[in-house]
Amino acid sequence: MVAAFAESLRTHDFSGLQLEEMIEIIKSEIRDEYLQDHSYPWVIGYSGGKDSTLVVHLVYEVLMDLPRSQRRREVHIVSNDTLVESPLVIGHIKESLERISDAAVVLRLPVVTSITTPNLDHTFWVNLIGRGYPSPNRTFRWCTDRMKIQPTSAYIKSKIEESKNVILLLGVRRLESATRAASVKRYDNGERLNRHNDLVGCEVFRPIVELTTDDVWEYLAEHDAPWGGDHQKLIKLYRDASGGECPIVTQKSDAPSCGSSSSRFGCWTCTVVDKDRSLEGFVDAGFAEFGPLLDFRDYLVAIRSDPNKRSARRRNGTITITDTGTFIPGPFTLETRHEILDRLIDLQRNQPVDLISAEEIDRIRQIWSDEITASPKSERAVTNIVKKVR
Numbered sequence: 001m002v003a004a005f006a007e008s009l010r011t012h013d014f015s016g017l018q019l020e021e022m023i024e025i026i027k028s029e030i031r032d033e034y035l036q037d038h039s040y041p042w043v044i045g046y047s048g049g050k051d052s053t054l055v056v057h058l059v060y061e062v063l064m065d066l067p068r069s070q071r072r073r074e075v076h077i078v079s080n081d082t083l084v085e086s087p088l089v090i091g092h093i094k095e096s097l098e099r100i101s102d103a104a105v106v107l108r109l110p111v112v113t114s115i116t117t118p119n120l121d122h123t124f125w126v127n128l129i130g131r132g133y134p135s136p137n138r139t140f141r142w143c144t145d146r147m148k149i150q151p152t153s154a155y156i157k158s159k160i161e162e163s164k165n166v167i168l169l170l171g172v173r174r175l176e177s178a179t180r181a182a183s184v185k186r187y188d189n190g191e192r193l194n195r196h197n198d199l200v201g202c203e204v205f206r207p208i209v210e211l212t213t214d215d216v217w218e219y220l221a222e223h224d225a226p227w228g229g230d231h232q233k234l235i236k237l238y239r240d241a242s243g244g245e246c247p248i249v250t251q252k253s254d255a256p257s258c259g260s261s262s263s264r265f266g267c268w269t270c271t272v273v274d275k276d277r278s279l280e281g282f283v284d285a286g287f288a289e290f291g292p293l294l295d296f297r298d299y300l301v302a303i304r305s306d307p308n309k310r311s312a313r314r315r316n317g318t319i320t321i322t323d324t325g326t327f328i329p330g331p332f333t334l335e336t337r338h339e340i341l342d343r344l345i346d347l348q349r350n351q352p353v354d355l356i357s358a359e360e361i362d363r364i365r366q367i368w369s370d371e372i373t374a375s376p377k378s379e380r381a382v383t384n385i386v387k388k389v390r
């Protein structure tokens with residue numbers, strides 16, 4: 001079977017095999033790689049979506065089948081929280097990670113779970129409201145690197161520092177989309193492990209690369225989660241969102257898949273997509289409390305193209321006019337930033353989850369003060385807004 005898998009890696013052909021046969025081949029590859037004679041830890045990028053769930057599921061089963069003496073390699077299951085994730089999705093990620101971690105303790109599996117977050121200076125609100133960065137769009141997408149790639153990369157780098165090398169397991173699949181297929185192709189060297197494009201010391205292992213979307217759903221629907229329960233909640237989440245997922249992103253060349261035009265689980269604030277179909281799906285499925293989030297996102301889209309909301313000068317004081325004579329406005333004006341924070345805090349009142357943290361508000365306040373130390377008017381406005389939340 002291993003020979004068949006190696007052949008399939010070369011030819012990208014799983015045709016003629018039943019799903020259970022393919023899964024057995026994949027599990028034997030996972031087992032074989034896990035038992036290699038080195039101690040490099042594994043990191044699994046877990047987005048909470050179907051593909052990374054299947055990878056975690058299969059790795060978990062392989063670990064459970066191994067004698068305890070052979071479970072020597074640490075497996076880190078790492079999710080990233082941008083701090084503006086769709087509330088239902090981040091709720092699912094936290095809940096499933098807790099189950100995965102609790103079961104690992106009982107089963108004595110060397111599994112470590114972790115959630116990375118952007119550092120305070122790189123969060124969505126600190127940049128948008130604090131510094132006035134315009135709501136991200138396809139040409140100025142400042143968010144993915146700061147909020148997703150850097151936190152996950154920092155985690156992987158910390159493991160590389162400790163162990164010299166890391167094996168990164170990703171749930172990418174060739175057949176997921178044309179963009180994904182292009183991204184997957186970059187890793188096609190005919191070997192099981194491929195060097196990561198950006199992270200030195202990181203090798204990428206894509207165990208389910210040849211599975212189809214139907215294969216993934218079929219397997220998840222028919223098998224209980226090895227950490228307890230089943231995958232029905234995940235299936236319902238997709239059904240409600242009627243969309244795809246925003247996967248773990250560890251390099252800029254993968255970034256188009258995050259916030260692309262297809263519907264995905266992503267940040268509820270995402271202004272890169274034309275419409276947030278997943279959040280719309282949740283609202284249609286009965287989660288009416290998220291309707292105001294959709295309105296707020298639309299507001300962020302609208303103010304981006306309102307010249308009255310933007311400064312003429314960029315943050316470095318320059319004025320930008322392109323070769324074709326197009327004027328590129330600068331950041332949101334301070335008044336606009338006050339307005340956004342004011343509205344966000346009003347929105348927060350009726351939400352079951354935190355939309356912005358006290359630390360972010362403090363940092364925003366500090367940035368505003370640094371920017372206009374001589375403006376008591378602005379300082380007063382900040383104080384009034386901040387009073388509303390405390």
Ligand code: SF4
Pocket residue numbers: 082136141143144147148246258259265266267269270271272273
């Ligand atoms: S989902 Fe949208 S807002 Fe969030 S990081 Fe991706 S592109 Fe940026």
